[in-house]
Amino acid sequence: xxxxxxxxxxxxxxxxxxxxxxxxxxxxxxxxxxxxxxxxxxxxxxxxxxxxxxxxxxxxxxxxxxxxxxxxxxxxxxxxxxxxxxxxxxxxxxxxxxxxxxxxxxxxxxxxxxxxxxxxxxxxxxxxxxxxxxxxxxxxxxxxxxxxxxxxxxxxxxxxxxxxxxxxxxxxxxxxxxxxxxxxxxxxxxxxxxxxxxxxxxxxxxxxxxxxxxxxxxxxxxxxxxxxxxxxxxxxxxxxxxxxxxxxxxxxxxxxxxxxxxxxxxxxxxxxxxxxxxxxxxxxxxxxxxxxxxxxxxxxxxxxxxxxxxxxxxxxxxxxxxxxxxxxxxxxxxxxxxxxxxxxxxxxxxxxxxxxxxxxxxxxxxxxxxxxxxxxxxxxxxxxxxxxxxxxxxxxxxxxxxxxxxxxxxxxxxxxxxxxxxxxxxxxxxxxxxxxxxxxxxxxxxxxxxxxxxxxxxxxxxxxxxxxxxxxxxxxxxxxxxxxxxxxxxxxxxxxxxxxxxxxxxxxxxxxxxxxxxxxxxxxxxxxxxxxxxxxxxxxxxxxxxxxxxxxxxxxxxxxxxxxxxxxxxxxxxxxxxxxxxxxxxxxxxxxxxxxxxxxxxxxxxxxxxxxxxxxxxxxxxxxxxxxxxx
Numbered sequence: 001x002x003x004x005x006x007x008x009x010x011x012x013x014x015x016x017x018x019x020x021x022x023x024x025x026x027x028x029x030x031x032x033x034x035x036x037x038x039x040x041x042x043x044x045x046x047x048x049x050x051x052x053x054x055x056x057x058x059x060x061x062x063x064x065x066x067x068x069x070x071x072x073x074x075x076x077x078x079x080x081x082x083x084x085x086x087x088x089x090x091x092x093x094x095x096x097x098x099x100x101x102x103x104x105x106x107x108x109x110x111x112x113x114x115x116x117x118x119x120x121x122x123x124x125x126x127x128x129x130x131x132x133x134x135x136x137x138x139x140x141x142x143x144x145x146x147x148x149x150x151x152x153x154x155x156x157x158x159x160x161x162x163x164x165x166x167x168x169x170x171x172x173x174x175x176x177x178x179x180x181x182x183x184x185x186x187x188x189x190x191x192x193x194x195x196x197x198x199x200x201x202x203x204x205x206x207x208x209x210x211x212x213x214x215x216x217x218x219x220x221x222x223x224x225x226x227x228x229x230x231x232x233x234x235x236x237x238x239x240x241x242x243x244x245x246x247x248x249x250x251x252x253x254x255x256x257x258x259x260x261x262x263x264x265x266x267x268x269x270x271x272x273x274x275x276x277x278x279x280x281x282x283x284x285x286x287x288x289x290x291x292x293x294x295x296x297x298x299x300x301x302x303x304x305x306x307x308x309x310x311x312x313x314x315x316x317x318x319x320x321x322x323x324x325x326x327x328x329x330x331x332x333x334x335x336x337x338x339x340x341x342x343x344x345x346x347x348x349x350x351x352x353x354x355x356x357x358x359x360x361x362x363x364x365x366x367x368x369x370x371x372x373x374x375x376x377x378x379x380x381x382x383x384x385x386x387x388x389x390x391x392x393x394x395x396x397x398x399x400x401x402x403x404x405x406x407x408x409x410x411x412x413x414x415x416x417x418x419x420x421x422x423x424x425x426x427x428x429x430x431x432x433x434x435x436x437x438x439x440x441x442x443x444x445x446x447x448x449x450x451x452x453x454x455x456x457x458x459x460x461x462x463x464x465x466x467x468x469x470x471x472x473x474x475x476x477x478x479x480x481x482x483x484x485x486x487x488x489x490x491x492x493x494x495x496x497x498x499x500x501x502x503x504x505x506x507x508x509x510x511x512x513x514x515x516x517x518x519x520x521x522x523x524x525x526x527x528x529x530x531x532x533x534x535x536x537x538x539x540x541x542x543x544x545x546x547x548x549x550x551x552x553x554x555x556x557x558x559x560x561x562x563x564x565x566x567x568x569x570x571x572x573x574x575x576x577x578x579x580x581x582x583x584x585x586x587x588x589x590x591x592x593x594x595x596x597x598x599x600x601x602x603x604x605x606x607x608x609x610x611x612x613x614x615x616x617x618x619x620x621x622x623x624x625x626x627x628x629x630x631x
Contacts, residue, residue: 046146049132054150056096057128060106061154062627064089065124069158070516070622072487073116074193074202082114089126098130105129117155120208120486123630125153153630159487160504160515160621161210163604164441167285168483170469170476171366171442173227173292173462174285175499178440178485179492179616180207182321182433183425184301186309188582189436190521190616191490194423199302199309200582206422207490211443213399214480215413219445222417222481224327224395225366227440227462229348231320232363233264233294241291242463244470246282247274260293264315267438267614268293269494288470290494292364292462296320297436297614309434317358320350321433322424325369327395329417331405338407342390343397343417344370347424348439354431360385366442366460370394376448376460396446417443419483436616438492444478489619496525496613498543500606504621506534507602511593515605518586518620522577525612528561530577532589536603548608555598560587577609584620 064085071081086106093103106112111127131145167174181191187200195201213222237260248254252273260268274287300312300319312319327343346369351358360367361381367374370387371394374380387393392402397417399406406415419441425433448457458476459465469476493499503517517532529548533539533556540553547559560567561576573585593600 046132046134046148049130050148050150052096053098053102053128053130053148054152056093056098056102057126057150057152058154058629059096060089060092060128061124061126061152062629063092064126065122065154065156065627068114068122068124068156069624070518070620071114071116071122072159072620074205076192076202078114082112085114085124086112093128098128102128102130120159121155121157123153123155125151127151151631154627155630156625156627158622158625160623161212161484161486162489162504162619162621163502164209164483164485164489166500166502168442169478170474171225171227171440171444171478172285172466172469173440173494174289174466175495175611176491176493176501177227177295177438178207178421178490179436179438180321180323180421180423180490181299181436181616182319182423184432184434185299185321185436186302188521189299189309190492190618191436192520192584192618193488194490196425204422204425206420207488208486209419209421209441210484210486211417211419212480212482212484213415213417215415217399217479217481219447219479220398220400221446222397222399222443223368223371223446224397224417224419224441224443225368226325226346226348226362226395227366227442228295228362228364229323229325229346229367229369229437229439230350230358230360230362231296231323231435231437232317232349232351232358233267233296233298233315234363235264235315236260236293237268239270239291239293241270241272242467243272243274244288244467246286246470247272247277247288250277250282252277258291264294265298265311267295267297269614275497284499286470288466292466295364295438295492297438299435301432301434317350317352318354319432319434320352321435321437322350322355323348323437323439324420324422324424326420326422327397327417328420329403329415330407331403332407333405341403343392343402344390344395345388346370346385346395347388348437350431352431359383364462366462366465368395368446371396371446376458378448378457378459379461379464418486436492441483442478443481443483444476485619487620487622491617491619493524493526493611493613493615493617495611497611498541498548498608499611500608502535503605503607503619504623505602505604506591508593508600510591510623511597511600513591513624515589515591515624516586516622517589517605517607518584519577519580520584520618520620521582522580522585522609522615522617523612524578524615525610526577526615526617527610527612528563528576528578529559529609530561530587531557531559531608532587533557533606533608534592534600534603535606536601537592537598539606541608556592558587558589578612 067084113125130148185195193202193205258270270291275289326345331341349356369385374385538555540550542550
């Protein structure tokens with residue numbers, strides 16, 4: 001009995017002891033549970049802050065990129081645009097209730113990045129960091145804030161497709177052509193980008209052209225032709241000018257003799273006398289105003305860095321500019337990414353006997369390098385014009401085999417081929433790349449005849465082609481293929497009179513938006529006013545009016561630099577056409593068609609002004625685009 005009693009007492013004591021252990025275990029478990037709950041709360045808080053930061057940085061990137069309209073690789077105005085983008089991003093971070101530490105973090109080197117995509121969009125990447133304080137995690141040793149870093153990349157496409165020529169359809173060289181100077185030249189000669197920075201330019205710069213191919217283009221092959229891709233000037237001065245059939249029918253002699261008054265150093269365009277025919281019944285594009293003898297300018301570099309460029313005392317071929325022309329396209333990979341794919345390259349000649357001998361015979365010729373027939377069979381010099389093969393060997397591009405995976409617009413089936421043009425630098429003491437190289441670009445079918453016995457084949461020599469295309473209108477059609485300058489266009493004016501320059505096509509979706517048009521180095525005989533109008537809205541020019549147009553017969557136009565009147569936007573500009581040596585002048589054009597405005601259904605924006613004969617200048621055009629997130 002006593003043993004049983006003692007056993008019961010022992011059991012009771014053991015039970016009481018275990019009850020004490022349970023309290024300790026429960027207490028420890030409570031600490032662990034609280035810690036886990038605290039971690040869960042802190043981790044959830046961190047995730048919430050991360051989402052908040054990502055939303056804020058997304059909006060900051062989208063807001064900032066809108067300030068970068070007009071940004072280009074190496075552009076002189078980039079620092080101001082980038083500073084504006086940074087400020088706008090900071091404002092949006094503040095508006096999203098981000099602490100000052102987050103706003104300040106985007107100022108850290110490398111947290112802002114701007115670049116241009118291969119397709120020409122401007123990308124703007126922003127990175128920010130938020131030091132987030134924890135609560136429960138501090139109890140278990142995490143005393144420092146958790147740094148949350150988030151990034152966003154937004155993009156905007158603002159570069160406009162600028163028509164390379166008023167005669168882009170038939171390839172007639174008329175009132176202007178493309179032109180660029182060499183690396184060792186000066187920007188005040190008219191090219192703002194190609195000359196090196198010591199001479200006022202941006203250094204080696206690539207002008208990009210976009211060749212539009214419509215979905216209904218009826219050929220498998222696109223022939224890309226370059227006019228006079230070299231920088232060699234002929235020594236010929238005496239010429240026989242042949243007039244067009246229209247001029248002969250109007251009573252002018254079928255031919256006249258004329259001579260260049262200058263030397264081989266300078267270009268030479270001879271007046272055909274046909275310009276006098278332009279009037280109520282005959283338009284400028286129906287006649288041939290000039291006979292082209294030389295299109296390039298032989299120029300010397302400055303005697304010292306930062307000095308002035310000019311013309312050499314005599315023709316110096318070692319100063320000719322070597323120019324590279326590279327065709328490529330964009331292919332869409334299976335993964336959905338887009339890759340630039342090279343096609344073929346051609347390097348224009350200088351004829352200096354050092355870099356080359358000038359034996360391609362492309363001076364004053366339309367030529368397709370690498371093609372089986374680089375010249376027209378009509379007047380082929382009978383020489384090879386070799387191209388540098390990359391994926392193909394010719395400037396005749398077969399759309400069925402040469403461009404696999406080419407990006408195609410799903411909405412309308414259009415495709416694009418691109419052409420990069422860059423002036424190659426000389427090598428200092430023996431050669432200089434300082435001269436002006438005038439050239440032009442045409443693309444279309446690889447044919448020279450339409451099979452009509454009454455229409456002879458189209459020639460390659462510029463003057464015979466000009467005359468031929470005017471004598472047989474529509475026979476040399478690009479079939480809708482159009483060449484555009486992407487954002488920038490280096491121009492050389494061949495005209496010394498009022499001229500209408502087609503700039504860009506504007507659709508009705510642009511109503512109320514702003515087009516930013518900038519003009520560089522308008523001098524050498526150019527004159528105001530500068531008028532912008534749309535070819536789809538009634539416009540009647542009147543050169544006898546200060547406005548340059550008849551307001552009673554014009555529904556919409558903007559005239560700048562009108563004598564005695566402020567500009568229509570109220571902005572005072574530093575100079576007017578004809579006096580803007582080495583200066584950019586900006587014009588903001590708001591597309592009409594809004595409430596109370598004249599109806600607008602789309603059309604070409606035209607610039608009209610008094611052009612300067614042989615004036616080299618540049619256009620730069622950007623449009624407001626809608627920003628979008630890349631990542």
